[in-house]
Amino acid sequence: MRADTAPRGRTGTVGGAGLRATARVEARADGRGGTALPVLDGEGPLALRRTRTRSGGPAARVTLVGAMSGPLGGDHLTVEATAHEGARLHIDSAAATLALPGQGGEAARYDVRISVAEGAELRWLPEQLISVRDSDLRLSTRVELAAGARLVLREEQVLGRAGEAPGRLSSRLTVCRAGSPLLDQELAFGPGAPGGWDGPAVLAGHRAVGQLVVVRPEYERSGPVAAPLGKWAVLTPLAGPAVLVTAVAPDALRVRRTLDAALRDLA
Amino acid sequence: MHLDHSHDHGPAAVSADARRPDGSRRALRIGLGGPVGTGKTATVAALCRALRDELSLAVVTNDIYTREDAEFLLREAVLPPERITAVETGACPHTAIRDDISANLEAVEDLEDEVGPLDLILVESGGDNLTATFSKGLVDAQIFVIDVAGGDDIPRKGGPGVTTADLLVVNKTDLAPYVGSDLATMAADAKAQRAELPVVFQSLRSEEGVGPVAAWVREQYAAWTASA
């Protein structure tokens, strides 16, 4: 299995059973109204490309290019993204991330560490994370925001490829603002997850889940009010200048449509 | 957001103390209970109209369906909306007025904080059965409202509401001839159950209307201000 899915490009540090790789990107205001990228380091399966922004505005756009499928069981991948004061950094990915089983049956770890300074904006809009049958992935996303930082962050979890049973997936999303917790939530699905995950309180058979977090200092004065977005999504103002949109659906496409519509409405 | 609240007085009282945390006298609290459809909310509305010019008033409703009675009072505009609070009871008004009065105590304290000072708070129970009475931790006096249409044997049957309420109101006396209820029998049975406790026969459609009940409330208020 590993041989099929691990091409020659697996060049990260191989330690223990799996591979360790870290990608880093740092963005700085270039002083001319734009954003420079003094650090843009990919490693192993985590390749980073500076891409053209859709709007051509002052932001720098970086695309995470999947050099391979993964992570596999036992791997430990880390992405670190920092937007320094006044910078605007948009990060997306070229393709969905597939959590795949490893040889030894160990879990894979994927850590995302985001830091946004005063007056900076970071948009983290990757493609979906798909939990493939028999895989086991622990995703941890931690965002540290300065009080005047802006954030748009989307995460989507898909339980299995089309018609496939899911692997085990846990995904913790922590957003701190000025050192205080703003959002902290963990989703845990699939075989071996604590009981009831597919029941009427948690997923009720839905196979795709998505979160969209928008943090804007101006919400401190006035922000959106709580509102159901159709039957299977909701916009909730957090206890701080931020909103969370939560969506569930039978498939990834419908979750994406809901989150895209919500993002347009918030813009 | 909770930092905004002033800390100039101590934490709220934990029971039915007659004094508020700042030492001032709290409002007199009168409960109105009784079976469904006997005219509790109509009596509350009439009391508000009769007393609102002389007393600073507020109402707490305990509805089965969330805000039904509160909505009625709002539609009737008997008080400004900020003086009417609905407590949600989880389908059990008697629990909220007798066994677990915590939500009602929050409601009366919030009313005193937000629209006070108040002289009188009427706490209305959602329609319940003959055993439903208010906790002494919640109200200072209670009115039990029955009606002639529910059968003239209700006073004879007794039950805690009929027997122990500080005032028994037999409502809708204008309907007695139509439903075959004998007011004299009801009066005699009530006397037998309640000894010296007062009973008022009331028709809100009559000229007298809520007058006798309002007069009883005034007496309670006078006694409260004299004692507390």
Place this chain on the structure above:
Amino acid sequence: MSRAALLVLADGRFPAGGHAHSGGAEEAVKAGRVTGAASLEDFCRGRLNTSGLVAASLAAAAALGVDPAALDAAADARTPSPALRVAARRLGRQLMRAARATWPHPELDALARRFPKGAHQPVVLGLAARAAGLGPQDAAYCSAYEGISGPASATVRLLSLDPFDATGVLARLAPDVDRVALRAAEAAGRAVTEGVDALPAASAPLLELGAEAHAGWPVRLFAS
């Protein structure tokens, strides 16, 4: 202090306002996701392992003496739904009243002064347990159990479910309650040294969605 204080605190008749809340069951019943004993059990198991675990951990940490204001902020961050935050604070305030009358304690007074409109209920519960001389695991058990007994008794009223079936559901969930209480107490122990980030943050998307839908109903039986 007596261990029997736990029975007083965990008693469904403890006058702290829980009877008016369904823990999301009213919405799940109306939406057709809970229709009987089997789906109630699945609902309760999911709730227990998500928001129930979080609540039990907060309660255990408060019982251990972790700063209640930090725990309250951690509870806010773990409760995206404003309707659920309002319900948790309302219940916290009601529990505070009952706890102060039952087990007077300066730490309860201080928390009531800090949060006059109510701290999150699990934080108050943990501090009430502490005031009653109980330990973190006691607090976790109490929180975890009420997190399923509330929906179960609400469902008896909402579906006219056979009360013996509902009680059977609670009995079958006992091993899950054991596991959750143990995990919660362990996490609370870590929070003493590592801070509140060490507490679980398990969430249930449909409880969040359902709470906001429920809050918008014009007519409902339960407050949440």
